[in-house]
Amino acid sequence: MIIENVYIAPVVGPEIPSGYIRIEGDRIAEVGSGPAQPNPGETRIDGTGCLATPGLINTHHHLYQWASQGLAQDATLFEWLVASYQVWAAMDAEVVKGAAAAGLGYLALSGCTLSSDHHYVFPQGRGDLFAAEIEAARELGIRFHPARGSMDRGQSQGGLPPDVVVEDRDTVLAATSEAIDAYHDPSFSSKLRIAVAPCSPFSVTAELMTDAAELARAKGVRLHTHLAETLDEDEHCVEAFGVRPVDYMEKLGWLGPDVWFAHTVHLSDADIDKFAATGTGAAHCPSSNGRLGAGIARVSEMLRRGANVGLGVDGNASSELTTLSGEMRQALLFQRAAHGPTALTARQALEMATMGGARNLGRAGELGSLEAGKLADIALWRVDGAFASAVEDPVCQLVFATRQPPLARLLVGGESVVENDELKTVDQDVSGRAGAEAHRRLMRLAREQGFSVAKEVHT
Secondary structure (H helix, E strand, C coil): CEEEEEEECCCCCCCEEEEEEEEECCEEEEEEECCCCCCCCCCEEECCCEEEEECEEECCCCHHHHHHCCCCCCCCHHHHHHHHHHHHCCCCHHHHHHHHHHHHHHHHCCCEEEEEEEECCCCCCCCCHHHHHHHHHHHHCCEEEEEEEECCCCHHHCCCCCHHHCCCHHHHHHHHHHHHHHHCCCCCCCCECCEEEECCCCCCCHHHHHHHHHHHHHHCCEEEEEECCCHHHHHHHHHHHCCCHHHHHHHCCCCCCCEEEEECCCCCHHHHHHHHHHCCEEEECHHHHHHCCCCCCCHHHHHHCCCEEEECCCCCCCCCCCCHHHHHHHHHHHHHHHHCCCCCCHHHHHHHHHHHHHHHCCCCCCCCCCCCCCECCEEEEECCCCCHHHCCCHHHHHHHCCCCCCEEEEEECCEEEEECCEECCCCHHHHHHHHHHHHHHHHHHHHHCCCCCHHHCCC
């Protein structure tokens, strides 16, 4: 396959106003300027009027939350969690499968070719929830990096979640080890890798955090958790552990190039320097942070000091219908609102959504830029629309625009997942309805367990 006559933003290296991308198998064979000589039998895609970028990479999500959108609309993080835990305790594998089908399909339509997911709620007797979301990703055809999450510190131990949604440490470690053995594919072209992800300092014991790190490193997989999302968490860590969140993680052996944290809103200068020195990554989720009033992460300062930052949409219950492409704009605007118009550029936002994400997930050698030898995960954005074409800079058009440019094509390993804003590997309407049905099913199951959903809608 060859994509011709296209504006190329490779992220690494200079942009090419009119060039071509040649694909052989599942990899990029050549990126060049000007016209290309097509090879015999090569499929030709005319990219006239399009911008080619690497596929976007989502580094933090909770797909099951597609089924619980719109609850606790005016709550802080802790208030929102307390309201939501009771609903999530009712989920089953059918809910997770439908929510993941809709959530991943929606991500693909916003240019995402690789998504992580942090699933940490495993009510007993509700089926194989982890397998359900993996199956949804396989059907869609995008790359998937689910993190087997966990909580073992319920309210009876001073944690935030009710005891009904926590697991004991031995169960967590055994299930996590089994998930890695069953699903993790470390190969270059892998579409499925697993991470280890205890939920947060306020829902997990120090013993599980330590054991999880040992397990991940013994298995050669990555570590993920929430960190420094709110001031409430800051206060909780000082009260419970005597130190702030990043210092607590350092004590537990949770800083390093195999670790990435979600949110990291409330970091000190010393915290940022520790991230940069150890290679620890961050997943910035601006819409969720704004929705919950958590604050504005110090992203521009993190980048300036050499820390890696990727983007995440976070769970849909705390960001609703947030697109990954839209998070580039949100990240840019939040930083500029806080620090001025030079705080973050459009190209820095694009780099966070691509190479920043690839580094977070340990795939910088395979993904995140348009270079020969890397996997052919490519987004083609149509930037010649009647109104949008007044913006001559296509990267500006992509990142600054309130409305995402049409997605002409999304390739994962050279295979089309989206064409002309429509999913091609699965039925788009069926995926959307699956998410709606997952919501209805979860609300019904929650009511059957005695929870009054309606009273929490406008908390």
